[in-house]
Amino acid sequence: MIAIDNLVVQFGGVKPINELTATLAAPIAGLIGPNGAGKTTLLNVLSGFVRPARGSVALNGEQLLDLAPLQRVRAGLRRSFQTEQVVEDLTVSGNLAAIADHVVAPLNRAAAIDAALAFVGLRPVTDKLGQSLNLFQRRLVELGKCVIGNPRLILLDEPAAGLTEEEGGMFRELVLRIPAEVGAQVLVIDHDVELIRAMCSETMVLDYGKLLALGPTEAVLADPNVRRAYLGEF
Amino acid sequence: MTSQQTIQALPERVPGARFPKQLLQVPATMALFAAVVTCLANSYWLSAATSAVALSLSVAGLAILYGQLGLVSLCQFALVGVGGWVTLRVGHAFHPPFEISLLAGGIVASVVGLAFGLPALRLRGLYLALVTLMLAGAFQIIISAWGFPDGGNGFLGRADGSGRAMLPRPEIAEGAVGYFLYVCLAATIALLIAQWHKLGRPGRAWALIRKGETVAIASGVNVLTYKAWAFALSGFLAGVSGALLAGNVGQLDGRAFGAFESLNLFALAIVGGVYNWYGALIAGLLLRAVPALLTDLGIDGYVTIGIFGVALFQALATAPSGIAGQIASLIARLRFGSAKERVR
Amino acid sequence: AASCGDNTGKAATGEPIVIGAITGKTGPDDFSNSTKAAKAYFDCLNANGGIKGRPVKYLVEDDQWNPETAAQLAAKLVNDEKAVLMVGNSSFVECGANADFYKKSGIVVVAGVGVPRECFFAENYAATNAGPRVSTLGAMGYALDQLKAKSVVCIGPNIPNVGTWSCDGIKSLAKEKGFTAETILMDPGTADSTSIILQAAASKPDVIILGLPKGVTIPLLTAAEEQGLNQTIKFLSAASAYDLSVPGTIGAGWDGNFYVNMEFNDLEAATPDNQNWLAVMDKYGQPSDPRDTFAQAGYLAARIAEKALMSLDPKDITRESTSAAIRQVKGFASDIFCAPWYFGDGQPRHNANSTTRMAVSEGGKWKVISDCAPSPDPELADIRAFEKSAGIAP
Amino acid sequence: MAAISSVVVKNLAVERGGKRVIHDVSFAIKSGEITALLGANGAGKSSTVMALAGVLPIAGGRMRLDATSLTGLSPDRIRRAGLALVPEGHRVLGQLSVEDNILVAAFDGSPSARREGLERAYEIFPELAQRKRQLASDLSGGQKQMVAMAQAFIAKPGFMVVDELSLGLAPAVVKRLAEALKIAAQNGIGVLLIEQFANLALDLADHAMVMERGRLVYDGASTTLRANPEILHGAYLAS
Amino acid sequence: MTFLPFLISGLGIGAVYALSGVGLVILFRATGVLNFAFGAFGAIGAHCAWQLLEWKMPLSVAILAAVVVSTAISFLYGRIFAPMLSHRDTVVRAVGTLAPALVLIALMGIIWGELPRRLQFPTDQMFVSLFGVRLTYTRIIAILLAVVMVGSITLLLNRTRLGLDMRALANDRDLSAILGVRILYTETAAWVITGIFSGFAGLLLADLVRLQGTFLTLLVIPAIAAAILGQLRSLWETAVAGLLIGIAEAALTPVGWISPYRAAAPFIIALVAVTILGSTAKAVLKDR
Numbered sequence A: 001m002i003a004i005d006n007l008v009v010q011f012g013g014v015k016p017i018n019e020l021t022a023t024l025a026a027p028i029a030g031l032i033g034p035n036g037a038g039k040t041t042l043l044n045v046l047s048g049f050v051r052p053a054r055g056s057v058a059l060n061g062e063q064l065l066d067l068a069p070l071q072r073v074r075a076g077l078r079r080s081f082q083t084e085q086v087v088e089d090l091t092v093s094g095n096l097a098a099i100a101d102h103v104v105a106p107l108n109r110a111a112a113i114d115a116a117l118a119f120v121g122l123r124p125v126t127d128k129l130g131q132s133l134n135l136f137q138r139r140l141v142e143l144g145k146c147v148i149g150n151p152r153l154i155l156l157d158e159p160a161a162g163l164t165e166e167e168g169g170m171f172r173e174l175v176l177r178i179p180a181e182v183g184a185q186v187l188v189i190d191h192d193v194e195l196i197r198a199m200c201s202e203t204m205v206l207d208y209g210k211l212l213a214l215g216p217t218e219a220v221l222a223d224p225n226v227r228r229a230y231l232g233e234f
Numbered sequence B: 001m002t003s004q005q006t007i008q009a010l011p012e013r014v015p016g017a018r019f020p021k022q023l024l025q026v027p028a029t030m031a032l033f034a035a036v037v038t039c040l041a042n043s044y045w046l047s048a049a050t051s052a053v054a055l056s057l058s059v060a061g062l063a064i065l066y067g068q069l070g071l072v073s074l075c076q077f078a079l080v081g082v083g084g085w086v087t088l089r090v091g092h093a094f095h096p097p098f099e100i101s102l103l104a105g106g107i108v109a110s111v112v113g114l115a116f117g118l119p120a121l122r123l124r125g126l127y128l129a130l131v132t133l134m135l136a137g138a139f140q141i142i143i144s145a146w147g148f149p150d151g152g153n154g155f156l157g158r159a160d161g162s163g164r165a166m167l168p169r170p171e172i173a174e175g176a177v178g179y180f181l182y183v184c185l186a187a188t189i190a191l192l193i194a195q196w197h198k199l200g201r202p203g204r205a206w207a208l209i210r211k212g213e214t215v216a217i218a219s220g221v222n223v224l225t226y227k228a229w230a231f232a233l234s235g236f237l238a239g240v241s242g243a244l245l246a247g248n249v250g251q252l253d254g255r256a257f258g259a260f261e262s263l264n265l266f267a268l269a270i271v272g273g274v275y276n277w278y279g280a281l282i283a284g285l286l287l288r289a290v291p292a293l294l295t296d297l298g299i300d301g302y303v304t305i306g307i308f309g310v311a312l313f314q315a316l317a318t319a320p321s322g323i324a325g326q327i328a329s330l331i332a333r334l335r336f337g338s339a340k341e342r343v344r
Numbered sequence C: 001a002a003s004c005g006d007n008t009g010k011a012a013t014g015e016p017i018v019i020g021a022i023t024g025k026t027g028p029d030d031f032s033n034s035t036k037a038a039k040a041y042f043d044c045l046n047a048n049g050g051i052k053g054r055p056v057k058y059l060v061e062d063d064q065w066n067p068e069t070a071a072q073l074a075a076k077l078v079n080d081e082k083a084v085l086m087v088g089n090s091s092f093v094e095c096g097a098n099a100d101f102y103k104k105s106g107i108v109v110v111a112g113v114g115v116p117r118e119c120f121f122a123e124n125y126a127a128t129n130a131g132p133r134v135s136t137l138g139a140m141g142y143a144l145d146q147l148k149a150k151s152v153v154c155i156g157p158n159i160p161n162v163g164t165w166s167c168d169g170i171k172s173l174a175k176e177k178g179f180t181a182e183t184i185l186m187d188p189g190t191a192d193s194t195s196i197i198l199q200a201a202a203s204k205p206d207v208i209i210l211g212l213p214k215g216v217t218i219p220l221l222t223a224a225e226e227q228g229l230n231q232t233i234k235f236l237s238a239a240s241a242y243d244l245s246v247p248g249t250i251g252a253g254w255d256g257n258f259y260v261n262m263e264f265n266d267l268e269a270a271t272p273d274n275q276n277w278l279a280v281m282d283k284y285g286q287p288s289d290p291r292d293t294f295a296q297a298g299y300l301a302a303r304i305a306e307k308a309l310m311s312l313d314p315k316d317i318t319r320e321s322t323s324a325a326i327r328q329v330k331g332f333a334s335d336i337f338c339a340p341w342y343f344g345d346g347q348p349r350h351n352a353n354s355t356t357r358m359a360v361s362e363g364g365k366w367k368v369i370s371d372c373a374p375s376p377d378p379e380l381a382d383i384r385a386f387e388k389s390a391g392i393a394p
Numbered sequence D: 001m002a003a004i005s006s007v008v009v010k011n012l013a014v015e016r017g018g019k020r021v022i023h024d025v026s027f028a029i030k031s032g033e034i035t036a037l038l039g040a041n042g043a044g045k046s047s048t049v050m051a052l053a054g055v056l057p058i059a060g061g062r063m064r065l066d067a068t069s070l071t072g073l074s075p076d077r078i079r080r081a082g083l084a085l086v087p088e089g090h091r092v093l094g095q096l097s098v099e100d101n102i103l104v105a106a107f108d109g110s111p112s113a114r115r116e117g118l119e120r121a122y123e124i125f126p127e128l129a130q131r132k133r134q135l136a137s138d139l140s141g142g143q144k145q146m147v148a149m150a151q152a153f154i155a156k157p158g159f160m161v162v163d164e165l166s167l168g169l170a171p172a173v174v175k176r177l178a179e180a181l182k183i184a185a186q187n188g189i190g191v192l193l194i195e196q197f198a199n200l201a202l203d204l205a206d207h208a209m210v211m212e213r214g215r216l217v218y219d220g221a222s223t224t225l226r227a228n229p230e231i232l233h234g235a236y237l238a239s
Numbered sequence E: 001m002t003f004l005p006f007l008i009s010g011l012g013i014g015a016v017y018a019l020s021g022v023g024l025v026i027l028f029r030a031t032g033v034l035n036f037a038f039g040a041f042g043a044i045g046a047h048c049a050w051q052l053l054e055w056k057m058p059l060s061v062a063i064l065a066a067v068v069v070s071t072a073i074s075f076l077y078g079r080i081f082a083p084m085l086s087h088r089d090t091v092v093r094a095v096g097t098l099a100p101a102l103v104l105i106a107l108m109g110i111i112w113g114e115l116p117r118r119l120q121f122p123t124d125q126m127f128v129s130l131f132g133v134r135l136t137y138t139r140i141i142a143i144l145l146a147v148v149m150v151g152s153i154t155l156l157l158n159r160t161r162l163g164l165d166m167r168a169l170a171n172d173r174d175l176s177a178i179l180g181v182r183i184l185y186t187e188t189a190a191w192v193i194t195g196i197f198s199g200f201a202g203l204l205l206a207d208l209v210r211l212q213g214t215f216l217t218l219l220v221i222p223a224i225a226a227a228i229l230g231q232l233r234s235l236w237e238t239a240v241a242g243l244l245i246g247i248a249e250a251a252l253t254p255v256g257w258i259s260p261y262r263a264a265a266p267f268i269i270a271l272v273a274v275t276i277l278g279s280t281a282k283a284v285l286k287d288r
């Protein structure tokens, strides 16, 4: 459970997040909103790359902001980035090992890597270099990195952007398995409303740093404010 | 930086493996190299080859920083100087076995390298490169004023008297051939250490850091520690290189460690190739053996400089992953080719 | 006409005698004039019967101002080429790098131009020039005697065994003679000459003595002229500035105000050996080879070597016999030297050339203004004592 | 632009990392029309359009814009010849302000014409108008994509090639953009569109092409493709 | 001992650093290349000027020739050689410029040797006296040239089309090409501009410091200190930093034991500044 209380982020004159208070409890929660609404910024606050000016965030009752970014990773926080970040000159398994090195005990590493490979279905390309992967495979590597080492919260920033509908569908199936098989809560940003609808039982909508709506996904998507500000319907 | 380099012919990595088999390449190649040089070289070439192998260690340090982390250090030759200075100082002051002086040189250079790296830990790209160049510049002025120790008393170790004291070589390797083999052995060990880092956990962490620091942090990498470790290791290699150099001639001179030399070292490291371990050896040879060849052919010093400039550009422009990269892709092609043959 | 060796006019055809040389050509300054002159002389010798029929094979290497290279080249010449003797060496870095090696290998060096202290404090190394310290103090002697200097500032490079060595000499002389002396050590790589000149001028000295390579001397003089100090202070320099191009380069502002020490005779002196040097250069050198004081040094080194080799059985010219012959050289007279040159057998160090002249810049040329005078360097005490004991000096 | 003009690609071949990724692709796009280029990930869509824009060197084939040969021209000359590419992955000039980013793409025309173009771009993307002094590197992902689109619009090209149109954009913005592209096509611009959402693309497009493993497997009316979804499915599953 | 005279003499050496530093930053801002050969370009021009003066040509001809030679060499490198490295990272592109630097050092060594020479201008004889120190007109011209260059280049970069193209190019060459920026034209223009600047700077530096190929070439290294203080971005800051570094270096002259080490001042100042400002510096690149 993520509890955000009165969060304010400020860059010079702009406040990409402004007095945000919200609690996300669903195993897979969605985060949507217009471009520049502050979604990525919120993820950066959760993972520790942006220091908020005010407010607090608690993960399962534990204060998150007290921890350094690295401590958060060790405590089970994982994230992917809006542009994929697969290392070109490491193999697929090398990319996974790079995180396993730091979050899994030495003896369990090989097994953890293998389990992640199996989970995302990349076993056939274990030894391929990152530079020769296509976008879908890269997104899968990113997801694989997120499920290594008993994660508790996985943050996905537009993980399916650029994927075709089929690939998006396969990706969605994987994400849906995470809460049960990996045991982590997932917070996902995406602009593909259908994907959000299919994955998330709960959705939060941000608009200019403010909370526009929060609740069961269907209800939120039906909210006229959301339809106007986000979907561009009148 | 925005333009991403296409990296060709990178060595494959085997994660998790305890002793990757590729490591065996290092001793095998070095042994072959040492045997060939020992059989063929006269005094002059032996001396040049010894310097070349010694310097290849400092290039290996640069290769870690640049090839692995994408960090540029333009003070590597200054660190070679630090290593040499400390080795001579310890050697003249306490007369310990050579290995002790050598380790002292390596360790102090490593500490200095780390101290040099610290202000730079937060910096990247060209800006970092230039900051380290400033360190090289400052070192040049300080060391040329102090001079290298020549056996005297006191902190600076300047005798300023009759004759210079020479640093004795290790007892087991007094002669030119013996010392050359000694340097090759030391280089093999150091190159193995570097290569082992590259193939293992530090190498993966460094690759992530090169990709982006936020990405590295998000993957649980302690960026500062791993960067500092790379600087320290690179400094250590430079220091050992300086120590071996000091043992070769028995003494060193401050004027040989100018900022321009550090620039030159970096340039040749790129030409040699920073993505394969033997790029360092190639760079060492380029630094010492090629000028020796030109000198031996009686070519004017200025013409040599000019040839060097032209060759530097030629190599930069045509071999993005250095000469070593070209060799690697050649080997790969040969292997691939013969594999195809067999299938047929 | 050029006169060399036995003057047979016939080329030597026997088995060559290998003689090596190391010089600093490429780098902050070009010191190769000495070996160029030695080469010209050996060519002349070879064209005139050589050493009793055996020609000299003279191998010159450029150490590029890098001690590591200097050591490599010494190994090449001594071990690989089996040189019997080194002649005409002139380098900033070579003495320190190789003195020990030469001693171990049992080879003797008759150098042209020695610069740092190590060149004058080694057992197997004897230079024909006086060296920066002796030369700087020679200039100081002139300043004391002729310019009546009461206070002096010595500017030297902050290179160990060069700058301090020269300026310390001035200091100890000051103690002995009771004038005031100050030392400024400068980084030869600095771009800021004006500040150094201002610093030197701040103590209002009568004279400023420069013990610097000419590449650094000229910018300092330029800065001094800019500040108008050429009118109020006399500037003197060690022999390093004694180059024919210098008076023209620094210009008329320095006429009568810039004095330089000379380690050898006037370059244009009409004396026989000096004329022979010029003739050898004309016939066997390149027109572009400079006729300067370094060249004089190399010429003399070659002649000394020739004299020693001529005393040997041509069939028995080995490193040992050659070394022994060089060690015996004594009373080698030339009008280019102020006093006869000797090696000083058994001495731990060598500095035979310690009597110098002075010249002043005038009308774009050097004008010789003094006779030979012994350098008042206190450090020469051991040399003077040896000379007395060996009956070389009165 | 009264006369119909066209970009013609013949027997295009492209190699990447020593491997041939585009084999013998030929097609034509016409002004005033929207063409969709569909296919699974890695099918070679980006490689095709990057080769077309001169960003990737070609291993074979020819390209023409009307009478002008584009083969072997540098990217800036192709852009100036009238073919504007919006590359994949919302790349912007991070150290320039938003306004400079847009202005730099307006390589021709008087200052007043450029002003006009700028105003027009701000009309499509009012988000950018508020941030014109901000450094482009500080923009959100979607905002960067808007900048990239604005850069194409302001160049007033004859042909616009958009790689991943909706990438990172909120639905409302996609709608506005689709509208703008339609208007552009009506004004005689030829548009080539790569888009992950096939339905969106087919709604917009008059013409559609499908790629599979570096080859063109369908080239025809978009309505036909819509009526026969198995073509598209086959292509998507092929990879 | 009073410091005042040294402050004035520092203005002279400061002008040297400012000129070279600004020259470096201009090209970097416009093409993303840090030109280690800046000094060498200037030096060869200055040598040509010296040669023409030796041949008794008028001063104006010599100055013109120097600038033309420096510009031509800069143009050649920028038009033919620099593009070959354009897809490589900034450091490699900078290292590439070592090549022309080495070739020019060799050329100057072969033609002119390392004999110290003196290049003189009539302005050396004219001066104003401040605190008993003469500030020659040549130095004043050097400072003015730096200021004029900073001003005009700042205008060029911020107010003109070419300037906008240059900034775009330096930021991301590939993307700029896609956006229609004429890469070769713009880059060549930048190299020509620095070429002209290096020509004038080379003449002034040869006069102010010394006319020696290697020395003038290596002068870029302390000048980089000024560029670092300007964070490789701000021309004004670079120029001011250059002057201040020069003054600091000169002011250390009378300070006892530090004096022999004062040539290290540019480096130490740059390092201290980076350590203090480091984390806030704009040049600290961010991740996405």
Ligand SMILES: Nc1ncnc2c1ncn2[C@@H]1O[C@H](COP(=O)(O)OP(=O)(O)OP(=O)(O)O)[C@@H](O)[C@H]1O
Pocket: A011, A012, A014, A016, A033, A034, A035, A036, A037, A038, A039, A040, A041, A042, A082, D131, D134, D138, D139, D140, D141, D142, D143, D168
């Ligand atoms: N360093 C910064 N300085 C100024 N403004 C910034 C900075 N970083 C981000 N912003 C602004 O903060 C706002 C929020 O950005 P954020 O990346 O969180 O948006 P987002 O919701 O993820 O949008 P998108 O869907 O487009 O990715 C944007 O308007 C952006 O321009």
Ligand SMILES: Nc1ncnc2c1ncn2[C@@H]1O[C@H](COP(=O)(O)OP(=O)(O)OP(=O)(O)O)[C@@H](O)[C@H]1O
Pocket: A131, A132, A133, A134, A135, A136, A162, D016, D017, D019, D021, D039, D040, D041, D042, D043, D044, D045, D046, D047, D048, D088
């Ligand atoms: N730098 C590269 N080196 C080697 N192969 C590459 C490189 N970039 C792409 N490829 C390969 O080229 C093929 C075509 O890639 P391309 O990016 O053109 O596909 P796409 O259809 O645009 O897919 P996407 O939807 O992922 O953008 C793929 O198989 C990919 O693996």
Ligand SMILES: [Mg+2]
Pocket: A039, A040, A041, A082, A157, D140, D141, D142
């Ligand atoms: Mg975002």
Ligand SMILES: [Mg+2]
Pocket: D045, D046, D047, D088, D163
């Ligand atoms: Mg694509």
